[in-house]
Amino acid sequence: MTMDSSLISKYNVAAPRYTSYPTVPYWDKEAPDTTRWKAEVIRTFSESNGKQGISLYIHLPFCESLCTYCGCNTRITVNHKVEEPYISTVLKEWKLYCDLFPEKPKIREIHLGGGTPTFFSAANLSRLIKGILADADLYPGFEFGFEAHPGNTTNEHLEILFNLGFRRVSFGIQDFDPVVQDVINRRQSFAQVKQITEAARRIGYTSINYDLIYGLPLQTLAGVTNTVEKVRQLRPDRIAFYSYAHVPWIKPGQRKFTELDLPDGEEKRRLYEKGRKMLEEAGYRDIGMDHFSLKSDSLFSAMESGTLHRNFMGYTVSATKLMIGLGVSSISDSWHAFAQNAKVVEAYQDLVNKGVFPVTRGHFLTQEDQVLRNHILNLMCRMKTTWKVQEQCDVLSGGIERLKSLEDDKLVRLRPFEIEVTDLGKSFLRNICMALDARLWQEKPATELFSTTA
Numbered sequence: 001m002t003m004d005s006s007l008i009s010k011y012n013v014a015a016p017r018y019t020s021y022p023t024v025p026y027w028d029k030e031a032p033d034t035t036r037w038k039a040e041v042i043r044t045f046s047e048s049n050g051k052q053g054i055s056l057y058i059h060l061p062f063c064e065s066l067c068t069y070c071g072c073n074t075r076i077t078v079n080h081k082v083e084e085p086y087i088s089t090v091l092k093e094w095k096l097y098c099d100l101f102p103e104k105p106k107i108r109e110i111h112l113g114g115g116t117p118t119f120f121s122a123a124n125l126s127r128l129i130k131g132i133l134a135d136a137d138l139y140p141g142f143e144f145g146f147e148a149h150p151g152n153t154t155n156e157h158l159e160i161l162f163n164l165g166f167r168r169v170s171f172g173i174q175d176f177d178p179v180v181q182d183v184i185n186r187r188q189s190f191a192q193v194k195q196i197t198e199a200a201r202r203i204g205y206t207s208i209n210y211d212l213i214y215g216l217p218l219q220t221l222a223g224v225t226n227t228v229e230k231v232r233q234l235r236p237d238r239i240a241f242y243s244y245a246h247v248p249w250i251k252p253g254q255r256k257f258t259e260l261d262l263p264d265g266e267e268k269r270r271l272y273e274k275g276r277k278m279l280e281e282a283g284y285r286d287i288g289m290d291h292f293s294l295k296s297d298s299l300f301s302a303m304e305s306g307t308l309h310r311n312f313m314g315y316t317v318s319a320t321k322l323m324i325g326l327g328v329s330s331i332s333d334s335w336h337a338f339a340q341n342a343k344v345v346e347a348y349q350d351l352v353n354k355g356v357f358p359v360t361r362g363h364f365l366t367q368e369d370q371v372l373r374n375h376i377l378n379l380m381c382r383m384k385t386t387w388k389v390q391e392q393c394d395v396l397s398g399g400i401e402r403l404k405s406l407e408d409d410k411l412v413r414l415r416p417f418e419i420e421v422t423d424l425g426k427s428f429l430r431n432i433c434m435a436l437d438a439r440l441w442q443e444k445p446a447t448e449l450f451s452t453t454a
Helices: 005-011 034-052 080-100 122-133 155-163 178-184 190-203 221-234 252-256 265-281 298-305 345-353 367-382 394-408 424-436 438-442
Strands: 054-060 106-114 137-148 166-174 207-214 238-243 285-288 291-293 309-311 314-316 323-326 331-333 337-341 359-364 384-386 412-415 418-421
Touching: 005 265, 005 424, 034 054, 034 080, 034 106, 034 337, 034 359, 054 122, 080 122, 080 323, 080 345, 106 122, 122 137, 122 155, 137 155, 155 166, 155 190, 166 178, 166 190, 190 207, 190 221, 207 221, 207 265, 221 265, 238 265, 265 285, 265 291, 285 298, 291 298, 309 367, 323 337, 367 384, 367 394, 367 418, 367 424, 367 438, 394 412, 394 424, 394 438, 418 424
Parallel strands: 054 106, 054 323, 106 137, 137 166, 166 207, 207 238
Antiparallel strands: 238 291, 285 291, 309 314, 323 331, 331 337, 337 359, 384 418, 412 418
């Protein structure tokens, strides 16, 4: 399918990625009431722990060098003495939550994100996971995964985490073109990636993901073609093929290059379409925004069964109402509220070591928020959402009205009490969800907040 360049131009606007609704810039302005937050955690835990378990996201922020494309909360250091005190603090924070719970938590999912989790030694990661599991039970069919840099992940990392229950690993590749790798300061050879991928398979990992990015500085169609061809040779189970988010006003490291080094909207879309076509020809299926998987992977099965879920960890097969975020800047989700930890390592550690929940920002969802969150989540995961006549409200009606121009462009189908994303519309999913984003339309940002969609 050839993409109409006029559509690319029309919809190449700044938009959120919708890992939450409301999106972070539209959360409550005042600092969250931690007493109320704890009450929300207990409420959701009591409702869902026995039925579906809980999820944990653990943020491990340290990296030895700065990848200039990166938009994550990181701390750059070569001093590995930071590992042990940081893990001690994370385990203390987990203890604060465990003391809240009326019974032992049943963990359904753990995801180690970063930063670079494999900055930490295998022994320290083992200490972390054993400490978490000491105060918890495992939910049947649990899934543990971690993010890894191909350049510093060792067989010991893979073996120790495998023995602790990890079966999913995500390698940050981004691009194999040495010119692009140089400008983004992210270097790993094809040989390194091949070696660590084969090692993970030998050890027994059942789901290997590669992160790729299109729209990077100095990236070309030939370079993307070569990168995807190399990826097809190694055949990971999942691929996240992300649009580069250029937000230098938030991440100054991105000022190493300028907008003139970036492909324009139409060229960036060609990079994506070429990569997507090559992946589909190799047997990968479009799962949701930016994600592809083989039919043998659990992410594909979740999409087929209608159980695919999306949260601050991205797409996941485990839909839990309670997700606890541990570590600096981590975000927790109680389904009725969000809470984010302090964003600076020292401030986070200071609060936890004083026995205080390190939450410094949050949002308690209104009834309207919850209605729109449900529909945006359905569109992101199932490409369709429905409701009953009595559930239609003003904010939903306003979103439907805004979607009519997208229907004219054949991106959605609007039926009574139903919105369905078309095949063409899948490439404009952020724009479709944005039409339902009542908070954004009520208070359009006066300054740049989001990356563009193309």
